[in-house]
Amino acid sequence: METAEAQDERNADMELLQGLEEALHCTTCQIAITQASMADDIHKGAYITSHYPPFFLNNNTRDDNISPDNTQELTGEPSFWKHISISQRERYYELVEQALNHLLDETKDIDPEVAMLFAHYQIDFHIRQHYLAHRGVLTFCRNADDMQQLRHWQWKMDDIDNMRSVNLDTVWPQGCRHAAWPNDKNLEMMHQTLMWKRAWPARRKRVAEVRARWAIIMEERRKQREMLLLKQRATITVRLYCRGKLMDVRELKRITHSEPTLRPGRILQSSGF
Incomplete structure (x- = not known):
């Protein structure tokens, strides 16, 4: 295995x-x-x-x-x-x-x-x-807002690492440019951004497929809950005690009692008319 x-x-x-x-x-x-x-x-x-x-x-x-205690070097x-x-x-x-x-x-x-x-x-x-x-890290971004927040967070961490003053009230940290990423000298994140944008139609299709499957799962769960509630209403749990000690637990079928109906003739007979 x-x-x-x-x-x-x-x-x-x-x-x-x-x-x-x-x-x-x-x-x-x-x-x-x-x-x-x-x-x-x-x-x-x-x-x-x-x-x-x-x-x-x-x-x-x-x-x-890999355990932190493992000192064996990777190949x-x-x-x-x-x-x-x-x-x-x-x-x-x-x-x-x-x-x-x-x-x-x-x-x-x-x-x-x-x-x-x-x-x-x-x-x-x-x-x-x-x-x-x-x-890559951009696979966690669902849309452009997520990517902007990720870029904002990376620039904020870069300011902290380089001991620059960070103003939490500003929209962008110091040195942050709108389309740039920190420490991206080889423009790797720029290329990743372009590939992320190019994959947007496939990602949107993927999200639609996942939502459709999730809707089916939720409908199945709803049916299961309804069946469970019907089962719970159809039975009653009876616990049998003897001198304070639980002796038995049984599930009994609940019998639905209907209101008695009397014919008009019997009503007249019972009333003495």
Whole structure:
């Protein structure tokens, strides 16, 4: 029988493979990133370049079930490379080659190693966006108001982390711009916002389907409550005691008594007329 840890790992792998498959055949995303963004992610330790091919660190499986006392280091291997198919692998390197050729054509004096790394980063960043589109923080936002509140809260936390004065009466914290996100140098949240908006029709359809299923469930619960009330009215609970001690509990059928009806002739006879 599959353990909870194995189930979580398998679910995380499936999410990664879903994002990988979407990104490999995506024709709508227009990802605009720079080498400065790559350098920043490498400096933060988010993009691992210690072995080939490089990968984003948070592509690891979930750590929900890992004990805080566990000191064993994670392998650091991206999950989708363990399950990637041959066709997906070929498509991945095909996209890397296209990005590399485009980069070499635009910049003649770029270092070949840097160009190869940046080509990988472009494809991995695109895969990451599709991956986060299914499990990123924006998936909790139902509408634009929720997203604005999330942005407001993140800017407020950023002001607190950087020890800037926070005025709770203001609509936006210090440094907050209407469409920007804090600490978003590589514009990852901007890309996530665009993907979130693009998925609005599918999300609205999903909400309608959930509401329809919930309406069916609520109607079934209403019928069950009515049946329970009818059953409760049809029986009566009788408890039998002997010298203060409960001896038995029985459910007896309630008998509905109707009002007696007398014929007019009997009424006259009983009245003496």
